[in-house]
Structures are given as structure tokens and as C-alpha cells.
Amino acid sequence: MTWLITGGAGYIGSHVVKSMAEAGEPVVVVDDLSGGDPRRLPGQVPLERGTVLDRTFLDRVLREHAVEGIVHLAAKKAVGESVEKPLLYYRENVTGLQVLLDAAVSAGVSSFLFSSSASVYGTPPTEVVTEDTPLAPLSPYGETKTAGEWMVRATGRAQGMATACLxxxxxxxxxxxxxxxxxxxxxxxxxxxxxxxxxxxxxxGDDYPTPDGTCVRDYIHVADIADAHLAVARRLASGRGAGDLVYNIGRGEGVSVREMIRLIAEITGHEIAPEVTDRRPGDPAKVVASADRLATDLGWKASHDVHAMIASAWEARRASRG
Known part of the structure; x- marks a missing residue:
């Protein structure tokens, strides 16, 4: 089964490509390279440069590569920018998805995995967010991900396509x-x-209703994200219990922004006190995941802690500077 990975030359996308390709899954990448880098891709993985807004391009790629499954990661993702440029985000994230789904239906694609976001929850009313927590996005970015989930699920139900929203x-x-x-x-x-x-x-902002006044988030290693994609993609392809899946991908552990900055300073050796500035529009106070559903259904669990995330990112940054 060949998987099309949109946005596969990007940061998260290239990790998904790596995980799936190393596991023996045939993949092809579509990326417009506006934020991606082809050097991230393994040499044996085909790259088709283009946008998901181009239906003619998509029809050709799906046909020539005999694509049966899609992992859709291509999207604009900056919360602050989405507040300033909502129409850009709706065009890229919602219209682009609509064009892709339409092409997928015409090509007879059987599985569709959608890259969503915890931003769909906004500021949740509970300490730990489950997949059943009400959706209340606070930014246009979060709204586009919410609308995307609706579109993916509705299309899957109407067309008999197995879908998952992560x-x-x-x-x-x-x-x-x-x-x-x-x-x-x-x-x-x-x-x-x-x-x-x-x-x-x-x-x-340091006046949020959290223990130290700064936003609390659930941080997840990108390699864990990629492995979760592989597990869910294989579930979709198997047809076992695959139809309309929704999963959180997190560690179930909250870390405040101030705590993260302190740990970054410790790992990098840069002891510079942070500066507090105004809140960013659209930022919720606290969002922490429950990933129990993914653990129960597929046996998946995050294997990297926050220290490993920061240390690996810092090592890569030093390597890039010689």
C-alpha cells in the first residue's frame, strides 16, 4: 500500500516519512517546499513538488503512484499569524484539505490520516484533555483544524473511507x-x-491561572509523533476497527513555559533570565493530554521525556553551526 504524505519535507512530516519508510511502508511526498527542505528526505522517497490547492497536480500524483492512503500534514501552523491572516489560513488549511479530499475520493483512496492539533480544544474546562473534551478553538488556526476534522470525518462516512484525526x-x-x-x-x-x-x-504573559502564571503545555517528542502515525496508518490499512478514529498524541504531563525555559538554559549553558512580554492572542492557559485511548487501542506510548527533546534539538542546532 503506497502512502502519500503531504508536507513530508517539513519538520514533522520528514519524521513521519522516516518512520514509515524505515518500517517498510512505500511512501511518496507532496510538498510545495514553502517550509520544507528536500534534503530531509531519504534518497529512495519520491518528492512531488506542488500544492494541495492544485487539483490537476494531485490527480496526476495519486494516479502515477497508485496511492491508496494519505497522511495529510501540509498546513500553515502559526497561531499568532493566523489571527493576523485568517483568510490565508482558511485557504491553505481548509480549502487545501477540501481539494485533497475531493481528489482522494476520485482516486479511490481507502485511508486518510489527518494531522490535527490540540488547538481544537482552546482552553479546556478540565485539567486533562480527552478526545471527548468539547472543541472550542481560540484562534483561526485552531478553527481550521476543527473544520478539517469535520470535513475528514464526514467524507469518510459518506465514501466508506477509513479516517483518523491525530x-x-x-x-x-x-x-x-x-x-x-x-x-x-x-x-x-x-x-x-x-x-x-x-x-x-x-x-x-505571566498572569495566566497556572501555578507560575505562564502557559502550561504537554510537550511530545517528534519521533514519538512519527511512530504514532505509523501505528495509526497501519490500523487504517488493516481495516480492523478502522473507520472514524480520533487520538490525542501527548505525554499526559504538563510543563510550564517558565519551567521549559529554565531547563533549556540548564542544558544549553545559557543563564539568561527570561523577559515577560504581552500575551499572544489565541494562547490558552493550560492544555495537557490524555493519551489513554491510543495506548489502549494500539499499545502506543511516548518514550521520550522533555530533557531528551531539548537535548536532541540543541545537539542538532550545534551541528548545523559546525
């Missing part, structure tokens, strides 16, 4: 230096960027 929590770390996160959208690389410049790391 709600990522906060992703960090790298499996190897070549696959490192080169963007500055996630907390760890954002802090690295500031420290390398001799500047204090920024804390966006």
Missing part, C-alpha cells in the same frame, strides 16, 4: 540533526534563537 500537543526535539526544526514557531527553537543572539527568552 491531535498533536506541543512538538519538540529531533530524531537526528538533519531533520531538526529550522523554523521559529515552536517554543524550543524560539528560545534557542534568542539565547544565541544574547537576548533574553520571551515569556508571552
Amino acid at each position: 491531535r498533536y500537543f506541543n512538538v519538540a526535539g529531533t530524531a537526528e540533526p538533519a531533520l531538526a526544526d529550522t523554523g521559529v514557531f515552536n517554543l524550543v527553537p524560539m528560545v534557542f534563537e534568542r539565547l544565541d543572539a544574547g537576548l533574553p527568552p520571551l515569556i508571552f
Whole structure:
């Protein structure tokens, strides 16, 4: 069974490609390279450069590679930018998904795995978030992921396509230096960027209703994210209990932004006190996962701790600078 991985040259996507290809799953990548790097991909994995907004392009790729399953990761993902540019996010994340699903249905694709986000929960009313927690996104980015889940599930039910929506929590770390996160959208690389410049790391608000006033998040190693994709993709392909799946991917453990910055400073040797600035629009106070459903259904459990995430990311950053 050949899997199409959209956004496969990106940070998370390249780890999913690595996990699936090393497990013997045939994969082909679609990426417009706006945020991806083809050097992240194994040499034997085909790369088709193009956008999921281009139906003619998708029809050709699906046909020529005899694609039977899709892992859809291609998306815009910066919460703050989505507040400033909501139409861009709806076009890329919602319209792009609609075009892809339409092409998938026409090509007879049998399995569809959607990259969603914990942002669909907004600020949840409970300490630990389960897949049954009500969806209440706070940003246009979160809204596009919520709408995407609706579209994927509705299409799957109507067309008999096995689907799964994976709600990522906060992703960090790298499996190897070549696959490192080169963007500055996630907390760890954002802090690295500031420290390398001799500047204090920024804390966006310290007046949240949390123990130290800073946002609390569930951080998950990108290699664990990739392995979860492999497990869920194989469940979809097997047809066993596969139809309309929703899973959180997290560790079930909250860490505050201030705690993360302290640990980053310890690992990197940069002892620069953080600077508190204004809250970012759309940031919820606390989001921590329950990943019990994925553990029960597929036996999956995160295997990396926060220290491993930061240490691997820091090693990759030093390697990139020679």
C-alpha cells in the first residue's frame, strides 16, 4: 500500500516519512517546499513538488503512484499569524484539505490520516484533555483544524473511507540533526534563537491561572509523533476497527513555559533570565493530554521525556553551526 504524505519535507512530516519508510511502508511526498527542505528526505522517497490547492497536480500524483492512503500534514501552523491572516489560513488549511479530499475520493483512496492539533480544544474546562473534551478553538488556526476534522470525518462516512484525526500537543526535539526544526514557531527553537543572539527568552504573559502564571503545555517528542502515525496508518490499512478514529498524541504531563525555559538554559549553558512580554492572542492557559485511548487501542506510548527533546534539538542546532 503506497502512502502519500503531504508536507513530508517539513519538520514533522520528514519524521513521519522516516518512520514509515524505515518500517517498510512505500511512501511518496507532496510538498510545495514553502517550509520544507528536500534534503530531509531519504534518497529512495519520491518528492512531488506542488500544492494541495492544485487539483490537476494531485490527480496526476495519486494516479502515477497508485496511492491508496494519505497522511495529510501540509498546513500553515502559526497561531499568532493566523489571527493576523485568517483568510490565508482558511485557504491553505481548509480549502487545501477540501481539494485533497475531493481528489482522494476520485482516486479511490481507502485511508486518510489527518494531522490535527490540540488547538481544537482552546482552553479546556478540565485539567486533562480527552478526545471527548468539547472543541472550542481560540484562534483561526485552531478553527481550521476543527473544520478539517469535520470535513475528514464526514467524507469518510459518506465514501466508506477509513479516517483518523491525530491531535498533536506541543512538538519538540529531533530524531537526528538533519531533520531538526529550522523554523521559529515552536517554543524550543524560539528560545534557542534568542539565547544565541544574547537576548533574553520571551515569556508571552505571566498572569495566566497556572501555578507560575505562564502557559502550561504537554510537550511530545517528534519521533514519538512519527511512530504514532505509523501505528495509526497501519490500523487504517488493516481495516480492523478502522473507520472514524480520533487520538490525542501527548505525554499526559504538563510543563510550564517558565519551567521549559529554565531547563533549556540548564542544558544549553545559557543563564539568561527570561523577559515577560504581552500575551499572544489565541494562547490558552493550560492544555495537557490524555493519551489513554491510543495506548489502549494500539499499545502506543511516548518514550521520550522533555530533557531528551531539548537535548536532541540543541545537539542538532550545534551541528548545523559546525
